[in-house]
Amino acid sequence: MPIDTKPVASSGPWDAKLQQFHGGQEWAQLSNFVEDFSVTTNPFGMPQGAKQAATHSIEHSHHYPPADQEPAKTSLARFLWPASFENDRDRLILGNGASELIDLVIRMAPSGTWRPGPFYTQYKEYERSARNNGFALLGPESSEKGNVACLVNPCNPTGDYLELPELKAWVAENVQPGGYAIIDESMQPWHSAQFREHSLVGQREYVEKLYREQGISVFVMHSWTKLWCCTGLRLGSVVCPTAEHMRAIKKIQVPWSVNTVALAFLNAVVDDEEYLRDTWELTPLWRKATVDRLQGMFPGWEFHGREFLSWIWIDTRDADVAERAVDLARAAGVPVRSGGPGYNLPTFIRVAVREPQKVDVLVGALKKLQQE
Template sequence: MSTEKTTANNVWDTKTQTFHGGQEHRFINNFVEDFSVTTNYLGTPRKALEAAREAMSEIHHYPAANQEPAKTHLAEFLWGSNYAEQHGRLLMGNGASELIDLVVRKALLAAAERGQKQPTWKGSPWNVQYREYQRSAETNGFKILEPSNPERADMICIVNPCNPTGDYFTVEPLKEWIKDNVKSGGCVIVDESMQPWHSADFRADSLISEHQYAKDMWTNENVSVHVMHSWTKIWSCTGLRVGSVICPTTEHCEALRKIQVPWSVNGPALKFVEEVVNDIDYLNETWENTPRLRAYLIEQLSSLEQSKEWEYHGKKFLSWVWLDMKCEKVAEKAIELARGAGVPVRSGKPGYKCNSFVRVAVRKENEVQVLINAWKSL
């Protein structure tokens, strides 16, 4: 048993785990707000949080093995009145991370059935993206191709919008990129976790509405397209762990369920989803204010004397800014000052190797001012 004290610097096992933000708050005595995670600035929806709390009184019972009625509520949120036609393609999981691993493992099995000893994997065309996809591919024995490699891969995974860079493919260019980069018989994961921030019409620019496309890719190209969501960002419940994947067919969903551990989504999480999908006021406030607050954040950062050469990356609707400070030492100092002021930001160095970058979440004006005041001494 280790006697080493746990700190923000050793919370991750670097030999086996990928660095992620959202851990420092527990080690900061003067904590104000977490700017290192891309969760909704509004915090957790009140009614859904209360539903999860009430569900704690039933933890002496097993959660629903079929994930119902939460899965049906989520399906209706995704597809409206036609949800029943697509319901069988939807599977929930313990965050997106569990489902990522399930799809990658299934893709490896499919490649082995085709006689491939080491299938290839490729990420998005952008220089970096959320690392869990590559980590899972490496763990399962895929050969990793660089984003710039023109070779088609047996498995491709793209985070769209891309976290952390903020790049975004609208739906038609996304479909073209998939077509140009996956082998016939291959597997695709498109992570749209941050896409619901797009607008009230987010479904119209999303693969969740492209039913015929998913069907045609499977029927004509033998390519399985999976749409992944981590719901813990838009609804600010990262500690609860709620994810889902939309499979190309019901049969694909059944194949994943076969290798998924039972009861992977706990009772409070299921009750949370059941309630939160009905909170339209929360989403309307998100869509109305996030772009305004993001613009405010950039305006305040730009007002700093040291910011003349800084570059701000990402679409206007996103819940964070990918900030290039153009100097590794300045970035390191900014991270230190933010932590000291109780407003930690996400360093671009661990995991992404973007040493002059920091990721800054969109937060309320008074919280932004704490960060700005800390960075005046850069």
């Protein structure tokens, strides 16, 4: 499938000529809002302990936040590398959401060609940044190696997922020597309590060898606003191949990029083990229950994605049906994401995993499709 090189026009708050469409904007305009099924945030909502820490931090908002992002940065490093955080934290930097860091890394990347992951679509901020920074865009079907290659793994929205051996093989086959590989693992922590064993975050020897022998720089990107359901706070991080790469990002990053409230939230939330246990235990169960209900109603639809993911990517096989499903969900106060704006895949919808009571409302709205 050839890559789309221009933003798709969209309604709502997005300027289609200047911005890349993203979901999560409709809820505030709905007088009957129940739940937002259009975003891939954690179904358990914002962790209460971290929310309290963030709220309390407002008392200190007349002061500048720490320029070194501490102690939140070290707390996140301890979360990522429980046994080796003191040796690894110098490769870590926080940002105002992953979007800021995506743009900073691509800005300092070697110029030339940019290519996405092997899937037919993925999160579009990488493409937007590459286009804005003058890269020639390759499609996922291209056999040409890129100066910069960006892979979202697990892939949002398609639900595709590469295990570490497959991921390393993809980097070897698709990144030119001296190039950048940016691997977005924002949804990786949903994998299980053993997510670190399946992540590039723990592959320091591999990353160092690749940089030493081929000059390929591997960056591991995270948006933490999905796992901990705090998209309004804007929290992201990137693990760099070396401390020197981290300092290169810091040199061009706007000072105080992450505000006091977000830093306080992050510093507290990494210790909420109960929240993560609930996430790992119940997300797959709620996801399967939702798939089973919708599949029973619409046996012709195709359901995509790994069992641990916080969303379901659905091909209705009919653009009119997908549009009607989006309209019905919105009217019931439970908006879902259309695959049309942004992804240019009008037969698809994306439905977040949510608690069964909220799914009841969505199912009730979509029943009207069976009657039409």
